[in-house]
Amino acid sequence: MRRSERLLYAANGVDLRVVxxxxxxxxxxxxxxxRTPRAAGAVVFHGGRVLLLWRHRLITDTWGWEIxxxxxxxxxxxxxxxxxxxxxxxxxxxxxxxxxxxxxxAGDVADCDHLIFVGHQASPGAAPDGDxxxxxxxxxxxxxxxxxxxxxxxxxxxxxxxLLHFLADLLQARASH
Numbered sequence: 001m002r003r004s005e006r007l008l009y010a011a012n013g014v015d016l017r018v019v020x021x022x023x024x025x026x027x028x029x030x031x032x033x034x035r036t037p038r039a040a041g042a043v044v045f046h047g048g049r050v051l052l053l054w055r056h057r058l059i060t061d062t063w064g065w066e067i068x069x070x071x072x073x074x075x076x077x078x079x080x081x082x083x084x085x086x087x088x089x090x091x092x093x094x095x096x097x098x099x100x101x102x103x104x105x106a107g108d109v110a111d112c113d114h115l116i117f118v119g120h121q122a123s124p125g126a127a128p129d130g131d132x133x134x135x136x137x138x139x140x141x142x143x144x145x146x147x148x149x150x151x152x153x154x155x156x157x158x159x160x161x162x163l164l165h166f167l168a169d170l171l172q173a174r175a176s177h
Contacts (some may be wrong), residue, residue: 003028013037013071034110040082041069041158042117043166044094050142050163051090051122054135063135065148066159069114078115086119090137091128095121101165105157116162118169142167 001022009016015035022028044051052065070085072078079097086094097117106112128137140148145163148154154163 008032032109034106034112036110036112037071038078038113038115039069040072040078040085040115040117041067041162042082042086042094042097042119043067043100043162044086044090044092044119044122045142045166046121046139048142049139050145050166051086051092051137052140052159053089053137056135062155064152064156064159065140065154066156067116067162068137069116069158072115079117082115082117083119086122087125089128091125092122092137093125094119095123100169101162103158103161105161112158114158116158116165118166142170 003020003022005017005019007015007017013036016032017035018030018032020028020030051068053068054063055066056063068082068086068089070081070089072081076084079099082097083094086092097119100116100118103114103116104112105114145154145167149160149163154160
């Protein structure tokens with residue numbers, strides 16, 4: 001049972017905290033964790049291809065393919081945030097988005113809460129906003145997803161879970177026809 005929680009450090013919307021937990025036998029242990037803002041993203045699929053970002057991650061100093069994802073703003077609905085992040089990060093405006101999966105990708109060390117949507121169409125929009133971690137957006141064949149995960153060109157837990165869930169939905173839809 002959670003007994004108490006205290007802030008150790010906060011910066012850029014991310015908190016490092018420690019929680020005091022009482023175990024079944026009455027023993028108390030402290031567990032550090034990271035608290036992050038809720039985020040929303042989307043798997044955008046059209047014509048047998050999925051829209052992904054080739055991005056650099058400073059912490060791990062690695063490049064990889066990811067779905068568009070970002071913080072849900074104050075008063076913003078998750079679906080709106082997902083559509084906004086797709087447009088800002090890729091330059092494509094997604095069509096209607098439907099809920100796909102909710103992911104807690106690092107439950108042992110962080111309280112990340114990622115709400116992922118799926119869209120089956122997109123239209124070109126404004127040029128994407130660039131930042132130090134941006135790379136490029138590309139439409140990749142959906143049939144390459146499993147291989148990209150196996151080759152570790154996709155390592156993000158959120159991206160992997162979202163894409164594999166999406167693939168399972170595709171297979172289930174084809175099997176029922």
